[in-house]
Every structure is written in structure tokens, then in C-alpha cells.
Amino acid sequence: MATRQCAFSRLAATVVISFLLAPLTAAQPPWQICGESGNYAANSTYQSNIGRLSATLPKNASASPTLFATGSVGSVPDNVYALALCRGDTNASACEACVTTAFQDAQQLCASNKDATVIYDPCYLRFSNQNFLASTDNGNPIILENSQNVSSPVEVFDAAVQILLNATGNYAAANSSRRFATGEEGFDSSNPTIYGLVQCTPDMSPADCRSCLGGIITMMPRYLSGRIGGRIIGVRCNFRYEVVSFFSGTSMLRLPAPTSPAPPPASPGEMQDLGQARKSGNKTVVVLAIVLPIVAAILVITTVCVCYFRRRKQTRPASSEQPPYSTNHEDIESIGSLIIDLSTLRAATDNFADANKLGEGGFGAVYKGNLPDGQEIAVKRLSRSSGQGIGELKNELVLVAKLQHKNLVRLVGVCLQEHEKLLVYEYMPNRSIDKILFDPEKKKELDWGKRLKIISGIARGLQYLHEDSQLRIIHRDLKASNVLLDSDYTPKISDFGMARLFGADQSREVTNRIVGTYGYMAPEYAMRGHYSTKSDVFSFGILMLEFLTGRRSSGSYNFDESADLLSLIWEHWSTGTVTEIIDSSLRSHAPGDQVVKILHIGLLCVQDNPADRPMMSTVNIMLSSNTVSLQSPSKPSFFITKSGTYSNPYSESSYPTASQSTGKPGMASPNEVSITDLEPR
Incomplete structure (x- = not known):
């Protein structure tokens, strides 16, 4: 093993290090990069701040659905910024152990250095006195190469590796909230399969992730050409490939083997044999020219007949919406x-x-x-x-x-x-959220800690439905009465009767059968029948605001209240008086900055335009990080009045409601009912 230590700021020429295949364990020797930002003194405030981060960052990373955490402690000149990322195929306990060990090793391998990076297989860690968290720059990557060479033609192997890494990178950026993906690709008899892994920090956008990965993948032919394995690791993204499987579980992406090259030109003798074969094949061509049209005509007639008889058997109206799953x-x-x-x-x-x-x-x-x-x-x-x-x-x-x-x-x-x-x-001992949250006495059970726990749990459950499960599910009726609480107040999303299954390439669907609960419905769904994962995000935003205020949304508002919940919250948000609308049982002990943060995220989730609402993976990052900057929300203009009518000045005049498009009246569902069906029974 070559020497691993180098100066971070001196990596103008990228360091290439040989390595052997390592298992997914923190027991391996680490690779470290020690910067040149100066040293800190023993028992100094800077060292104390590193200790504070080492006590919280491992737990934050392991508790995060994305196995990622950032943090900052202290003020100039003793401020410390840190980032920890665990590999997407590890588990929470291994993640915490790895990051904990990384903090210990960083202070030994880069003794007294204010800027240190430690890299393991399961995780990597960087801390610095410079605010590198404010940028998605990948820094100066470290390159690790397997010492063995390929036996196949180098150019062909390198091209196959780049194809695999680019495809896996696209998949990680677009389909994984962890910005992580694994893949495999068939190759040849000497190296039958190439395995690849890519990862970005989850706070990066898909475009930034793809750009970061593209930058290091283009470095592969220059630094890793002809090697059977290699890694390039930066602060924000990394990749690895091998000719043996090195990650846990099955590959998330499988690419077929490259097509075989075209055969060489035939010799004169082979051309003569080919001519004889063509002559003998002419009869076959004539027969096929006669038979194929007849077969095609029979298939067309059969198809028409089948469609006709199926249509006659249908008893439901053509406009009724079919269940998303087969009911066989x-x-x-x-x-x-x-x-x-x-x-x-x-x-x-x-x-x-x-x-x-x-x-x-x-x-x-x-x-x-x-x-x-x-x-x-x-x-x-x-x-x-x-x-x-x-x-x-x-x-x-x-x-x-x-x-x-x-x-x-x-x-x-x-x-x-x-x-x-x-x-x-x-069985859920604490029943559904609405039984506690909207009860004047029982709501006192939900202190600020429990409310944050419930909000975060619902967000993780929705992220799993939308982004992380093999199925892509839109709930369509998320509300307080459809979230249950166990004995520890862990939230459990329930009632999937109206859920819809989406294909991986689908982003939106349209229906003329509106199901759900007014007060939680997104405007594009209630008014035009358009639903997507962003419809669930809107409902989640309403839930967050209900948790903060202890008030029901407008769909079940008391008749003696003059304003709907969104309008009331926006009024106080605009005037800086949000504490006046916070649930009275929270005002004495809820941290003001956390209350404003949750309210801010809730308002972002209920934006009128679905494109302006964050994905649930982004919401989870917002909830778990104190360094992510939140954009300013726009006024949520959509709400439903007490009479059950819609109000949205930006959409009402331009689009018909679902009931208008079908010619049937829209019926508002109270909070206790899970479905609004526009078809009379």
C-alpha cells in the first residue's frame, strides 16, 4: 500500500493511490487528507468544537434516511464545519460506528490540523474551519486504483466502465433520494461482469449530482485506464468499480453486455457458398410473401372481434377510474x-x-x-x-x-x-393523530419533541412511498385521521384504499374521480384532477401546519371561525407574528427558531404550483439539517371555503373543476370520511 497522507490544498496534481479490494467495514486502514489551514492548540476552543461535532454528527448521520449529516459549531476564528456521508448500502449502526471512528482517526492521522478528511469504505468525513458546506464543489478528489491490470483490450474495457458509471450516475441522480446507486454490466469471458457504485451528498439537486459525477467519471481514462478496479472520491461525489461484486444486495441497475463486433468480410469461397444459399432461400421468401399477409389479416380480424365482445361485456362507464392494481x-x-x-x-x-x-x-x-x-x-x-x-x-x-x-x-x-x-x-394504542391533536386536553400529551418526531416519521414514510420503495405510490388521502400512533408515538401512515401506483417514468396522472378530503387536497387535484407525488407533499404541508397550530384545516373548520388555516397562517407569517397562531400548549417550551423553521417548510409544501413544492427527500434534509437555506415561500392562495367551494384566483378562471369537466356536482368530504366520489350512487 502506497503512502496515503497528503496535503489537501496541494492536490493540484491529483494523488493516485493503489489499493486492494476492501470489504464494507471500518476495520480497514483509512485514507486521510490533511489540509493546510493551520493547526489548533491542545485543549483549545477549536478542539472542543470538534468534540461537540463528534458527539452529534455520527448519530445525526445514522438517524437520517439518507445517511448524511452536516453541522457547524462555534464562531470565528474557532468555527468548525463538518460533513459525514455513509455509503447507501450500509445500515444505521454501521454508519454511526464508522463516522465515530473517523472523528477519532482524523485527530490522530491529521494531528492538530484544522482541516482533515478521512475516507473509509462505509463512510467518509471532513471537517474544516472553512465553510465548504456552502458550496457543492467537489474539491480535489483522491484517486484509488486497484493494482491489477485488465486482460481485455484496455480501450474496450475503459469504455465499458464509463458506460456503466454514467448510466448508474444518471440513475442515482434521478431516482434515489440518497443520490446513491449500484449497477452491473456484462463484459467478456475474462471479466464477465463489471460492478459499479456511485454516490453524491443527498443535499445536491439531481442536476448538480449528475454534473459532479460527470466531472470525476471523465477522469477515469486518465488515471485508472486498464485497471480492474478504481475509486475517485471527492467531498461531494464519488464512484467505484470492480470486476467482482463489492457492495451489499443486488444491483439497482443492470446493463446488457456490449453487442458483438461486426464479422470480418467474407472470403471469395465463402461468398460462393453464400450465393448458393441465397438461391435456395428464394423459394422460402416467396412462400413467406404469400403466407405472412394472410396471417396478419387473421390476427387483425381476431383482435377486432375480441375488442368488440369485451366492449359489450363492460358494465361500468368508460369514465370510471380503474383500481391501480389488478384485482385478479x-x-x-x-x-x-x-x-x-x-x-x-x-x-x-x-x-x-x-x-x-x-x-x-x-x-x-x-x-x-x-x-x-x-x-x-x-x-x-x-x-x-x-x-x-x-x-x-x-x-x-x-x-x-x-x-x-x-x-x-x-x-x-x-x-x-x-x-x-x-x-x-x-393495533395502534394511541389511535389516530386527530383524536389527540384536536382534543383540547389530549393535545397536551404532544409536546414539541413528540410533534417533531411525528412530523419527521410521516416525512420518512412518504419519502419511502414516493422515492425509495420498489413501488412508486401516491397516497391521495393523507390527513390526520389516516396517520396512527403506536405506544411510543411513532407515526404509521394508514388507509391505502385510494392510493395509486405510478410507473418509474410517470410524473403525473389525471382522473375525473376525485377521492380524498377537502382541506388536504392540492389545488391541481381538487380543481383539475391532476395528481402526483407533489399532491401528497401538499397534504403533508397541511399536516405540518396543523401540528403547529393545533387547528384543523379549512375542510373541517368551525363555522364561527372566519378564515381558513392557510390564510390565517400567511397573515401572521407576513406580519412576523407567528407565535400568536402557535398552539397554546407549545408556546411556553417550543424553541422559537425551530417553530419558524417548521412553519417555513410547511408553507413551502403548500405552494400553489406543484413545481415549487419540494420532494419529500428534500423535506427530510430540511428537517434534519440546520445549514440548508430555505427559499422564501409565496402566498398560498388556494383554499376551500366553508360552503365547500374553491377559491384560487390564479387557477379558477383558467381551468374547470373536476366536477365541471364531468358535469357532476362536487361534494366536499368532512374530515372523518376518506373518499369523495363524484359518481352518484
Whole structure:
């Protein structure tokens, strides 16, 4: 192993270091870069500030959904800025351990140096007295090369590596909130597969991430040409490739092997044989010229007939919206382990006794029960006249069964016997948020810490639905009554009956069947039927503002209140009197700067234009970082009046409402009901 230490500011010529394949563990020797910003004295304020960061940054990075954290402590001349990033395929505990070790090693390997960078496989850390956090500049990258050479033609191998890294970089920038991706590409018999990994700091925009990666990928032929493995690591982005798998899990992106080169020109003898073959093939061509049109005509006639008879069998109007998932019996049978017998659920709930009823919504009642093994459950029993039919129930079943996240309610089982439609969930002792938040006495249970925990948990759950799960889900009915709380006040998003599945290449959908709850609906959805992940972001913003104020949104506002929630908040935001609208139970102990920050993020989430609302991954970064600058929000002009009518001066005159487009009246759903259906029953 070559010498690893170098001066950060002297890296005008990039340092290339040989390395061997290392496992994903912090036990390996680190690579360090020591800068020339001067030294700090022992037991000085600067050293104390490093200690303060080392106590918080590892935990912040491991607790973040993106495994990334930044921080700053102190004031000039003793201010310290730090950044920690863990590899996207590691876990929280390994991340915390790695960053903790990095702080210790940095102070030993770069003793008394004010600027130090330490690099491991699972993580890297930099701290400095210069504010490098204000820029997305990648600094002077360090290059690590595998000491072995490829046996294939160097130019072909290098080109294949660049194709893989560029494709994986595009995927990381566009499809991952962690700005992380892994990929593999077929190559040749000597090196059958090339594996790649790329990552940017998650606070970078997709464009900045792609630009950063592009800058270091173009360095590959110059510094890593012909090497079977290599890494280039900067402050903001990095990549690695090998001819053996080195990351955890399966590749997120798979590229096919390059196409084979064109065959060499045929010899004269081969040309003669080819001519004979062509003559013998002429008869085949004639036969195909006759048969193929006949076959095509038969297929066209068959297709027309099938479409005609299918159309005659349709009983639903053409305008009705189909469930996002197939409702075939295979959907249920594929998760047969979740089937629970009806007799078991009757015994668990005392035959659905009223004493066990937890509540009742638009689709039916929910009962508490106890399974024979002692597990507490909540049974969602759909009434036979419920608006949620078998299609929506299967949709919810299939969706929730496939989604696994600590902030999504867990499906225990399902029962479809004797005309009963039952979904069984884990029991949430603290019920739904609205039962506590809007109760004058119970809301006192929700101190500032609990409210921040709930807000952050909901944000992580939504990010998983929108960006991190294999499925891309839009909830469409996020509200206080659809978020449940366990015994530790951990939030769990529930009620996926109206959720919609998006393809990876979809960004927006249009419907003429508006479902959801007024007061939480985004303007483009309520007025034009356009929904996207940004529709859920709007609903989340409303939830944040409800948590701050303890007031319901306009969809369920009291008749003695004159203004809707958004207008009221904007009035106080504009006049600098936000403390007057904060929930009275918070005013004595909620930190003023944190209150303003949460209010600011909430207003950004409820902007009229969906493009102006942040993605949930960005929201999570805003919530977890104290260094991210927030842009100024515009006045949210959209709201729904007490009469249930829309008010949006920027859109109302230009676009018809969903009800206008269908010729059917729009009906406002109260907060307790989960669906507004524009089709009369």
C-alpha cells in the first residue's frame, strides 16, 4: 500500500493511490487528507468544537434516511464545519460506528490540523474551519486504483466502465433520494461482469449530482485506464468499480453486455457458398410473401372481434377510474400466508362487539381484537354498502403487503369469507393523530419533541412511498385521521384504499374521480384532477401546519371561525407574528427558531404550483439539517371555503373543476370520511 497522507490544498496534481479490494467495514486502514489551514492548540476552543461535532454528527448521520449529516459549531476564528456521508448500502449502526471512528482517526492521522478528511469504505468525513458546506464543489478528489491490470483490450474495457458509471450516475441522480446507486454490466469471458457504485451528498439537486459525477467519471481514462478496479472520491461525489461484486444486495441497475463486433468480410469461397444459399432461400421468401399477409389479416380480424365482445361485456362507464392494481384472485392467493379465518376474527373481537369498536369511517367500522397468540390487532370491517368495494380492498391489501417501512402501518392479515371484507392491521394504542391533536386536553400529551418526531416519521414514510420503495405510490388521502400512533408515538401512515401506483417514468396522472378530503387536497387535484407525488407533499404541508397550530384545516373548520388555516397562517407569517397562531400548549417550551423553521417548510409544501413544492427527500434534509437555506415561500392562495367551494384566483378562471369537466356536482368530504366520489350512487 502506497503512502496515503497528503496535503489537501496541494492536490493540484491529483494523488493516485493503489489499493486492494476492501470489504464494507471500518476495520480497514483509512485514507486521510490533511489540509493546510493551520493547526489548533491542545485543549483549545477549536478542539472542543470538534468534540461537540463528534458527539452529534455520527448519530445525526445514522438517524437520517439518507445517511448524511452536516453541522457547524462555534464562531470565528474557532468555527468548525463538518460533513459525514455513509455509503447507501450500509445500515444505521454501521454508519454511526464508522463516522465515530473517523472523528477519532482524523485527530490522530491529521494531528492538530484544522482541516482533515478521512475516507473509509462505509463512510467518509471532513471537517474544516472553512465553510465548504456552502458550496457543492467537489474539491480535489483522491484517486484509488486497484493494482491489477485488465486482460481485455484496455480501450474496450475503459469504455465499458464509463458506460456503466454514467448510466448508474444518471440513475442515482434521478431516482434515489440518497443520490446513491449500484449497477452491473456484462463484459467478456475474462471479466464477465463489471460492478459499479456511485454516490453524491443527498443535499445536491439531481442536476448538480449528475454534473459532479460527470466531472470525476471523465477522469477515469486518465488515471485508472486498464485497471480492474478504481475509486475517485471527492467531498461531494464519488464512484467505484470492480470486476467482482463489492457492495451489499443486488444491483439497482443492470446493463446488457456490449453487442458483438461486426464479422470480418467474407472470403471469395465463402461468398460462393453464400450465393448458393441465397438461391435456395428464394423459394422460402416467396412462400413467406404469400403466407405472412394472410396471417396478419387473421390476427387483425381476431383482435377486432375480441375488442368488440369485451366492449359489450363492460358494465361500468368508460369514465370510471380503474383500481391501480389488478384485482385478479391471484393478487390475494399470492399472499396466502396473510389469510385469517373469519371464526378467528369473530373470536378476537367478541363477534365485532360495540364495546370493541375503535371508530367508524366512510367505509365501515374498525374493531380492536386479540389473536390467540396474544397479539393486539385492529380489524377494518367494510360495510356491505361501503363505497370501498372489493377492488379498493384488494388494492389496499396488495399495496400494504408489499410495502415495509417503520412509518407505514403493518398488515397482519385479510379475510374474505361469508360476504365479509376484513383487513387486519397491527393495533395502534394511541389511535389516530386527530383524536389527540384536536382534543383540547389530549393535545397536551404532544409536546414539541413528540410533534417533531411525528412530523419527521410521516416525512420518512412518504419519502419511502414516493422515492425509495420498489413501488412508486401516491397516497391521495393523507390527513390526520389516516396517520396512527403506536405506544411510543411513532407515526404509521394508514388507509391505502385510494392510493395509486405510478410507473418509474410517470410524473403525473389525471382522473375525473376525485377521492380524498377537502382541506388536504392540492389545488391541481381538487380543481383539475391532476395528481402526483407533489399532491401528497401538499397534504403533508397541511399536516405540518396543523401540528403547529393545533387547528384543523379549512375542510373541517368551525363555522364561527372566519378564515381558513392557510390564510390565517400567511397573515401572521407576513406580519412576523407567528407565535400568536402557535398552539397554546407549545408556546411556553417550543424553541422559537425551530417553530419558524417548521412553519417555513410547511408553507413551502403548500405552494400553489406543484413545481415549487419540494420532494419529500428534500423535506427530510430540511428537517434534519440546520445549514440548508430555505427559499422564501409565496402566498398560498388556494383554499376551500366553508360552503365547500374553491377559491384560487390564479387557477379558477383558467381551468374547470373536476366536477365541471364531468358535469357532476362536487361534494366536499368532512374530515372523518376518506373518499369523495363524484359518481352518484
